[in-house]
Amino acid sequence: MRLRRRAGTMDALLRQPDIYIPEPREYKGRWHEFFGNSNPLHVELGMGKGRFISNMSGHYPDCNFIGIDMKEELLMQASDKARSIWAEKAQMEPPNLALALFNIEYVLDLFGAGEVSRIYLNFSDPWPKRRHARRRLTHPEFLAKYTHILRSDGEIHLKTDGEHFFEFSLNSFIEAGFDLRNVSLSLHREGAHPEHVMTEYEMKFHERGQNIYRCEAVPRN
DSSP states (O other): OOOOOOTTHHHHHHTOTTTBOSOGGGGTTOHHHHHTSOOOEEEEESOTTSHHHHHHHHHOTTSEEEEEESOHHHHHHHHHHHHHHHHTTTOSSOTTEEEEEOOGGGGGGTOOTTOEEEEEEESOOOOOSGGGGGGSTTSHHHHHHHHHHEEEEEEEEEEESOHHHHHHHHHHHHHTTEEEEEEESSTTTTOOOTTOOOOHHHHHHHHHTOOOEEEEEEEOO
8 A cells, every 4th residue: 555655644643642652562451541441452453544443433432442554644544534433423532442553563562461352354465475474464473463462252353355365364263273253255245234344445345346255263262
């Protein structure tokens, strides 16, 4: 995803301490202090422009959401979307959403053991070349990290348009000790569900008639 760097983006984010977390490591193991409650913590790893995580925060006010990406312009777009959504609820500051500029490779620095209830992996980079397999967010090395931060009843929700990446991910989940449920090889075959929150990519792929693959992975007890 190519984005034009805009001067002043980081300064604009720093003026939003209610949603942007400049030092997210400081909240490891105590995100409930940031949100002021003990609601379930849902995390999107690689949130893109933030349509999904922003809308989820509005639809599910009894959950806390964290969107993570490595480009400050994406965080700014996500913040704008979230504020627009919550403004419709007559609340200018999203009370259950935090945004972090962070490298997912070091996710263990952000969350304590068993702190996360759900992880969303939406249209992650498939890294199709074999030599890049370890960069895939469903590689066993990443899954080991997710296992550590997930609750025992936690979940990973995966969506992708890549068939080969999906197959790789299913095998990785099983080998890493996850059970699979709600596996779909064509998520929107009968049309988009009215309560289903789409990402930007998902909307585009759906309009083109492309298959969307989805599954949920839960730690095997």
